[in-house]
Amino acid sequence: MSSFEEESLYEMFDDFLDPESERKPPLLPIASSPKNPFYFDHNHAKYYILQEIVESGTSAEIEVLGSVIKHVRKKLLVDGGEDCSGLKKWLVKSLKKDGYSASLRHTYWPTSLTCPGGEYEYIDIIYESKRGGSKRVIIDLDFKSQFELARPTSEYKDLCDLLPSLFVGDDEKLKNIISILCGEAKNSFRQRGLHVPPWRTPCYMHSKWFSLPQRTTSRREVFATRIGIDVSSKVVARRKYDSLGADQCGLSSQFSAMSTRCG
Incomplete structure (x- = not known):
């Protein structure tokens, strides 16, 4: 692995390995702000709402995050890690050893009128x-x-700087982040006199994590399926989620409720 890739991997987990680091509040220069007395309140509100979302976490998320950091930190210290794709595969194996029902998910979505594939x-x-x-x-x-x-824009950069390189969270947390960032990205492009590119629309961003995934099935699961035996209750739970929990772009009622529209 190149020194650049290794450095990038170390930077990826810097925020989590350095608990002493503190975030600074956003800087909103008066010179670049419109003459609106509510401008600062509105932008500060978005900043602190996003900060609260990012820094919040359920007991499950905190537990999983601890396991992820433990394994990745060990990997980086031992051999400097791998490329991101190789690291994902290795991490899935490590999490499975910890007893988690972990999978590497590969999503794919076709091109539509409002969203590129x-x-x-x-x-x-x-x-x-x-x-x-x-x-x-x-x-x-x-x-x-x-x-x-x-x-x-400086406003978008302030929001983006709040995001972690390593994300651990549930569907609702991720959808809220997408809603806020895509809304501000639209404002950022407009202020630059540019059109929002298709790959920065809520529909496209949403599709990355919420399109129907293609899951690589293990040989053990394939064999068990052929002879009609369930491997474990974890497999049953995942199959149930795959059939009911992964929603298509534009069809999620939760996503629509946040006023995030495709296109």
């Missing part, structure tokens, strides 16, 4: 609570870069 790869876990319920936890090792713009 694409594909994406991330990790998810079906977390089973002690009370018997199950919940999907998304793990993205290259999260922040998905929202970065080449020529952002």
Whole structure:
């Protein structure tokens, strides 16, 4: 692995490995702000709402995050890590050893009138609570870069700087982040006199994590399916989620409720 890739991987987890670091409030220069007494309140509100979303976490998310950091930190210290794709595969194996129902998810969505086609790869876990319920936890090792713009406004940059490179959270948390960032990205492009590119629309961003995934099935699961035996309750829980929990772009009632529209 090149020194550049190794340095990038170390930077990816810097925020989590350095708990002493503090975030600074956004800077909104008067010279570039419109003459609106509510301008500062509105932009500060978005900043602090996003900050609260990013820094919040359920007990399941905190537990999974701890495991991810433990494994990745060990990997980086031992051999400097791998490329991001190789690191994902290795991390899935490590999380499975910890007892998690982890999978490498590869999403693909076709081109439509309002959204260009694409594909994406991330990790998810079906977390089973002690009370018997199950919940999907998304793990993205290259999260922040998905929202970065080449020529952002200062307001958008302030919001983007809040995002972690390593994301661990549930569907609702991710959808709220997409809603806020895509809304501000639209404002950023407009202020630059540019049209919003298709790959920066809510529809496209939403499709990365919420299109129907293609899951690589293990040989053990294939064999068990052929002879009619369920491998474990975790497999059943994941199949149930795959059939009911992954929603298509534009069809999610939760996504629509946040006033985030495709296109």
